[in-house]
Amino acid sequence: MQKIKQIYADNAATTPMSNTVINAIKPYINELYANPSSLYSDARKVRNAIENAREIVAKYIGAKPSEIYFTSGGTESNNWAIKSLYLEYYFGTEGNMNHIITSQIEHPSVLRTCGYLESIGANVTYLPVDNMGFVNPKDLEKALTNRTTLVSIMSANNEIGTIQPLKKVGNICKSAKVYFHTDAVQVFGKHDINVEELNVDMLTISGHKIHAPKGVGALYVKDRVEIDPFIHGGAQENGYRTGTENVTGIIGLGQAVLDLQTKSLAQKKTLVFLRDNLCNKLLTIPNSHINGSFMYRLHNNISITFKGIRADALVLALDLNGIQISAGSACSAHGDKPSHVLKAIGLSDEEAASTVRITLGDDVTMNDTNIIADEIGKAVIMLRKIGFVKDLDDEFLV
Numbered sequence: 001m002q003k004i005k006q007i008y009a010d011n012a013a014t015t016p017m018s019n020t021v022i023n024a025i026k027p028y029i030n031e032l033y034a035n036p037s038s039l040y041s042d043a044r045k046v047r048n049a050i051e052n053a054r055e056i057v058a059k060y061i062g063a064k065p066s067e068i069y070f071t072s073g074g075t076e077s078n079n080w081a082i083k084s085l086y087l088e089y090y091f092g093t094e095g096n097m098n099h100i101i102t103s104q105i106e107h108p109s110v111l112r113t114c115g116y117l118e119s120i121g122a123n124v125t126y127l128p129v130d131n132m133g134f135v136n137p138k139d140l141e142k143a144l145t146n147r148t149t150l151v152s153i154m155s156a157n158n159e160i161g162t163i164q165p166l167k168k169v170g171n172i173c174k175s176a177k178v179y180f181h182t183d184a185v186q187v188f189g190k191h192d193i194n195v196e197e198l199n200v201d202m203l204t205i206s207g208h209k210i211h212a213p214k215g216v217g218a219l220y221v222k223d224r225v226e227i228d229p230f231i232h233g234g235a236q237e238n239g240y241r242t243g244t245e246n247v248t249g250i251i252g253l254g255q256a257v258l259d260l261q262t263k264s265l266a267q268k269k270t271l272v273f274l275r276d277n278l279c280n281k282l283l284t285i286p287n288s289h290i291n292g293s294f295m296y297r298l299h300n301n302i303s304i305t306f307k308g309i310r311a312d313a314l315v316l317a318l319d320l321n322g323i324q325i326s327a328g329s330a331c332s333a334h335g336d337k338p339s340h341v342l343k344a345i346g347l348s349d350e351e352a353a354s355t356v357r358i359t360l361g362d363d364v365t366m367n368d369t370n371i372i373a374d375e376i377g378k379a380v381i382m383l384r385k386i387g388f389v390k391d392l393d394d395e396f397l398v
Contacts, residue, residue, distance in 0.1 A: 006322045006324070007324070007371060007372060008324050009324060009360055009368075010357075010359055011300060012186060012298075012300075015208060015209060015210065017212065017252065021212055021252045021255045021259070025248040034046050036244075049254075053254025060257050062193075063222075066238075067221055069218060069220075070218050070237060071218060071230075072215055072246070074209075074217050077204040077217050077218065077219040078109040079109060080227070082152055083116075084230060085179055085202070085225070085227055086098075086100060088227055097149040099125070099149060100149060100151075101124075101125045101150070101152070102114055102125070102151070102152045102153065103126065103127045103153055104126045104127065104129060104344040105345075107183055123147070125143045132345070134164065135169070137168040140169060144176050144178060150181060151178055151181070152181040153182060154184075155183065155186065156186045156191075157186070158185070159303055159339060160292030160345065161186075161298035162297060163296045166200070167198055170200055173199060173201075180201050182202075184203050185204055188205050188210060189256075190300065195220060201222045202221050205217050205219070205253075210256045210257070211256050212255070213249045213252045216249030229242070263362075267362065271299050271362065271364070274365075274369050275360055278369040281370070282304055285306060287308060288380075289304070290302065290304050291303040291347070291355065300361070302358040303357050303358075305347065306356070307350075308383075309383040311353060311355055314379055315356065318376065321379075323371070323376075325372075326357045338353055342355055
């Protein structure tokens with residue numbers, strides 16, 4: 001039997017570690033394995049490697065090394081940013097600063113953190129979005145009160161790829177003297193970020209979205225922002241996020257960010273061209289439509305609805321032919337409820353259940369996109385003949 005070529009097109013869920021990252025972390029697995037908190041020479045080498053990675057990440061976003069704290073990833077960084085600032089200003093010196101503003105299409109690690117804080121006294125405003133997935137800056141201005149502590153608006157949505165007007169949001173927050181946090185997990189490495197230009201006070205990064213290892217990320221915290229420690233214990237991360245550091249993860253993250261600096265504008269334009277070419281081919285399938293903004297969109301993202309089919313059935317049918325895409329985001333793919341993002345932009349339950357996400361990688365080729373388009377076209381025809389079903393047939397459960 002001929003082996004099926006695997007085409008991975010779910011890069012918003014995770015990315016493979018690059019060879020440069022693998023080579024960078026190898027010495028720290030079985031040679032320089034010392035605890036970076038120790039005093040001897042090998043430990044100092046490990047400590048220096050961690051601080052070098054901190055400098056690399058800081059420089060990439062226009063921050064100071066002292067403003068970068070390494071974490072386990074995006075979920076932890078989002079939890080830390082929102083919980084710690086709320087607790088600092090509600091239970092701290094300000095007393096009654098219990099208002100948080102976010103959007104209806106945030107990552108679950110933001111929405112569920114806000115939900116938890118509501119259970120202990122927070123007042124949370126969830127801003128609506130338009131049918132392209134944009135937050136209206138005027139809605140933000142109207143929602144601000146003299147008790148608002150924090151605004152948390154994601155940089156780009158993980159499902160539909162829409163990039164938010166961060167400069168406008170940052171300017172509004174700065175004028176109102178309100179802290180601004182952004183979940184930059186999806187946009188990081190795809191579009192330029194400068195925390196000073198955006199007036200961002202806190203920013204979330206995840207390593208495994210940019211070819212670094214899983215289990216590592218970072219939180220940027222502007223020097224003037226006072227937050228509570230997230231994990232109490234030793235002196236690591238200046239006492240704010242303690243515990244022995246994830247050395248290989250941190251070094252891998254630093255190398256992955258270094259690699260981002262070598263990507264040319266031509267490479268990014270090529271990926272946009274391939275994405276748009278694939279979009280155009282998929283839109284020739286009857287009763288299909290793209291979700292999110294066409295102009296302000298992550299350059300590898302396609303969110304597309306094929307009416308009359310089940311997205312999870314399409315994902316499994318494509319998997320049999322070596323193509324890996326996603327039914328919504330990886331964080332909600334196993335849920336029974338329709339995507340909160342797709343519902344927020346106006347899709348019906350049935351449309352949301354008929355939507356898939358394709359996120360291309362840097363190594364994608366024109367041939368790959370042609371294969372994806374052809375296989376999706378054949379699978380959609382087949383699934384529509386079967387009919388829209390509430391439950392997957394056993395033949396797909398392979």
